[in-house]
Amino acid sequence: MKIFKKAILGLGFLGLLSGTALSQGLSNGSEANSSEVVTQSQIASPQMTGRVEWRGGGVFAFLSPACFDVGWDLDAPVKVRFRPSGLGTNGETSGIAFHFHTFSTGLRINGSITNGFKPYSGFGVSGTGYNSTGFIRFNQILPAAYNETTNLMQMAVYVTRFGGDVGCNAIIRATLQRRDQ
Numbered sequence: 491m492k493i494f495k496k497a498i499l500g501l502g503f504l505g506l507l508s509g510t511a512l513s514q515g516l517s518n519g520s521e522a523n524s525s526e527v528v529t530q531s532q533i534a535s536p537q538m539t540g541r542v543e544w545r546g547g548g549v550f551a552f553l554s555p556a557c558f559d560v561g562w563d564l565d566a567p568v569k570v571r572f573r574p575s576g577l578g579t580n581g582e583t584s585g586i587a588f589h590f591h592t593f594s595t596g597l598r599i600n601g602s603i604t605n606g607f608k609p610y611s612g613f614g615v616s617g618t619g620y621n622s623t624g625f626i627r628f629n630q631i632l633p634a635a636y637n638e639t640t641n642l643m644q645m646a647v648y649v650t651r652f653g654g655d656v657g658c659n660a661i662i663r664a665t666l667q668r669r670d671q
Contacts, residue, residue, distance in 0.1 A: 540578040540579030541573065541578050541579055541580060542573065542574070542577035542578035542580055542638050542668070543571060543572065543573045543668070543669050544571070544572045544573075544640075544643055544666035544667060544668050544669065545569070545570065545571050545572075545666055545667065545669050546569070546570055546664050546665045546666030546667055547567060547568060547569050547570065547664060547665070548567075548568055548570060548662055548663045548664025548665065549564070549565070549566070549567060549568065549662070549663060550562070550563075550564045550566060550568070550660055550661065550662055550663075551646060551661040551662065551663040552659075552660065552661035553658070553659075553660050554657060554658060554659040554660070555657075556655060556656070556657030556658045556659075557652060557653075557655070557658040557659070557660055559658075560653065560655050560658060562652075562653070562658070562660070566590055566591070567590070567591075568588050568589065568590055568662055568664065569588075569589040569590075570586065570587065570588055570589075570645075570662065570664040570666060571585075571586070571587040571589075572584075572585070572586045572587075572643075572645070572666055573585045573586075574602060574603070574636075575599075575600075575601055575602050576602065577637065577638055578638060582600065582601065583598050583599060583600055583601070584598070584599040584601065584602055584603050585597065585598055585599075586599075586603070586626070586647065588662065592616060593614065593615070593616040593653065594614065594615050594616075595612055595613065595614035595615075595622070595652075595653065595654075596612060596613055596614075597610040597611070597612040597626060597649070598610060598611050598612065599626060603626060603627065603628050603647070604627065604628060605627055605628050605629070606627055607625040607626065607627045607648075607650075608625065608626055608627065609623065609624070609625055610623065610624055610625065610626045610649075611623050612624070612654075614653060614654055616653070620654050621654075622651055622653070622654035623651065624649060624650040624651030624652070625649075625650045625651075626647065626648065626649050626650070627647075627648050628645060628646065628647060628648075629646040629647070629648050629661060630644070630645065630646040631643060631644070631645045631646075632644045632645075640668060641667060641668050642665065642666070642667055642668075643665070643666050644663075644664070644665050644666075645663070645664055645666070646661055646662070646663045647661065647662050647664070648660070648661050649661075649662070
């Protein structure tokens with residue numbers, strides 16, 4: 491019943507249920523626990539979880555010959571999610587994920603991604619899952635100094651062993667917008 495009440499609360503805050511339907515959904519035999527009731531302003535507030543993330547899209551700007559050998563194409567559109575370390579509650583690691591039509595990979599970096607190569611550990615899925623390691627750096631990031639209030643950013647990210655493939659080095663250019671969590 492607790493999960494049902496939370497689902498009903500969520501639908502109410504999303505504006506999918508009227509106030510009457512919301513109260514009827516909660517009064518089916520038990521009242522909502524005060525710790526379960528969340529106000530709409532709390533849901534809309536990025537401070538609720540404290541994560542700082544940017545999402546957007548881009549394309550490959552460069553692929554080494556080994557990338558073409560394993561099937562990558564410069565025309566492949568990519569969606570990007572980026573959570574830098576040290577902002578909000580993101581912690582001490584940075585995360586960046588690349589999502590393609592039939593492939594996704596997420597990379598974790600201790601500390602910040604900079605213009606110098608830093609090691610990453612990653613996990614990818616393309617039919618099967620795999621672990622990967624390599625190096626990553628920003629060839630470019632604009633604005634160079636970003637924080638929790640930066641709305642838009644552009645980046646060019648250089649990744650070695652892209653997709654877990656030895657010799658496959660890629661540069662991905664993307665434009666991202668801050669997404670409140």
